[in-house]
Amino acid sequence: MALLYEIRKSPGKGKGVFATEDIEPGTVIMEESRLMHVQKIPYRALTEAEIHQAFDNLSTPDKARFLALHEGSRSYPSKIMRIYMNNTFRGASENFILLEISLLNHSCTSNAERDPQMEDESTENLLAVKKIAKGEEILHSYHGSPFSATTKVRKKLLQTYYGFDCDCATCNADAGPRATSDMRRILLGALLRRIECFGPSDYSLIDFLDSETADMLQSYIGSSGPKLEVETTVPEYTAFHLMAGRLLEAERCLCSNLPRYYARVGLGLLRQMQEMDDVIIVDSYAMLRYWLGEAVRSSALVRGSKSMCSKDVLILWQEVEAMPELKNASQALHLNRTGRSRGSDEEPTFAVLNERRKAGGEEYYHMLEKEHYLQLVRGELTRADLALEADMHALNVQGDEGTEKEEAELVGKVKGSGIGKKKGKGKR
Numbered sequence: 001m002a003l004l005y006e007i008r009k010s011p012g013k014g015k016g017v018f019a020t021e022d023i024e025p026g027t028v029i030m031e032e033s034r035l036m037h038v039q040k041i042p043y044r045a046l047t048e049a050e051i052h053q054a055f056d057n058l059s060t061p062d063k064a065r066f067l068a069l070h071e072g073s074r075s076y077p078s079k080i081m082r083i084y085m086n087n088t089f090r091g092a093s094e095n096f097i098l099l100e101i102s103l104l105n106h107s108c109t110s111n112a113e114r115d116p117q118m119e120d121e122s123t124e125n126l127l128a129v130k131k132i133a134k135g136e137e138i139l140h141s142y143h144g145s146p147f148s149a150t151t152k153v154r155k156k157l158l159q160t161y162y163g164f165d166c167d168c169a170t171c172n173a174d175a176g177p178r179a180t181s182d183m184r185r186i187l188l189g190a191l192l193r194r195i196e197c198f199g200p201s202d203y204s205l206i207d208f209l210d211s212e213t214a215d216m217l218q219s220y221i222g223s224s225g226p227k228l229e230v231e232t233t234v235p236e237y238t239a240f241h242l243m244a245g246r247l248l249e250a251e252r253c254l255c256s257n258l259p260r261y262y263a264r265v266g267l268g269l270l271r272q273m274q275e276m277d278d279v280i281i282v283d284s285y286a287m288l289r290y291w292l293g294e295a296v297r298s299s300a301l302v303r304g305s306k307s308m309c310s311k312d313v314l315i316l317w318q319e320v321e322a323m324p325e326l327k328n329a330s331q332a333l334h335l336n337r338t339g340r341s342r343g344s345d346e347e348p349t350f351a352v353l354n355e356r357r358k359a360g361g362e363e364y365y366h367m368l369e370k371e372h373y374l375q376l377v378r379g380e381l382t383r384a385d386l387a388l389e390a391d392m393h394a395l396n397v398q399g400d401e402g403t404e405k406e407e408a409e410l411v412g413k414v415k416g417s418g419i420g421k422k423k424g425k426g427k428r
């Protein structure tokens, strides 16, 4: 198969990698083996002797390719060490070199991302995360993605470690949009750290970073703040992933994290609903479906609809859809929507209380007004106060989808029961 890319001069950047045809998101642009493996040893920096040993193990052509890579601007006396430090990738247990992927230039809003192959950990793929037009430069982020630091911090890191002034579209934006982008990235960073129960990243030493202090300060720059004593609650977990996903999209930082975050919003909502025990909130169910839909949409956006990632998200969706309590709620939701779509200006029904009746094993749903539902949640009212058994309309929504006529009858019953009338009626 013809290569999807070519290596040629990139204005102001030396060499660069360019698309030779239109590339769809999720396409594997490059596939290459890790070279120069060096095992990581906790709390100890790699020595020059270890790097030289790894270099000596390369084949003659690979040695030549390695020596043609960019040296960056670190102040090591040996060229091999400078090239290694400028181009090394950090895996979980080892550092390694990718000769081809190292030829890519950087963008803070890249169009490709590195993706370790699941079945073979010694091979790495470079995947398109956006549509890349023929002739367009293929760029990835040297910072890793998503990278949640301000323009100033990103520029300083790139200048210190790689020796160039980033002029990507994000760094080069006008002052207004750049300030917005910086704010988004700060917020994104804080949310992602908070989900892991850490304070925001600490960049307070950034002004002290120069070629002399570069590797001395490396482990301190951007280190997470203190471990927080307060655990992240389920509603926070849900909301923070939701915001993180939206911030990534607003920043055009498309990466495999995007569908992952939206799927977690769905799962967080599901956990919240399950913790509510016998209460199914119609709007929550609608939201659950919406966010799983967002996971499917964004997965197709960054990986293509036929990708493994998209298949995983679809499987999750199908599993959730198949859950019996949600299947029932979906029918209640359908009814709820029907009520609204027929021109009703009344307050829409908000919650459905699920009551499982032992006799006959049938399920009944009590539809509640928003105000009553909130009072119930706040503990201001009990189910007995609402006289659910005696007064509320019990609605059996189990079984097959109703016909149009049956549906209309049900809607009529709901309206007749007074449910869905304007607020301020007081408890029944």
Ligand SMILES: [Zn+2]
Pocket: 107, 108, 109, 154, 166, 167, 168, 169, 170, 171, 172
């Ligand atoms: Zn940039």
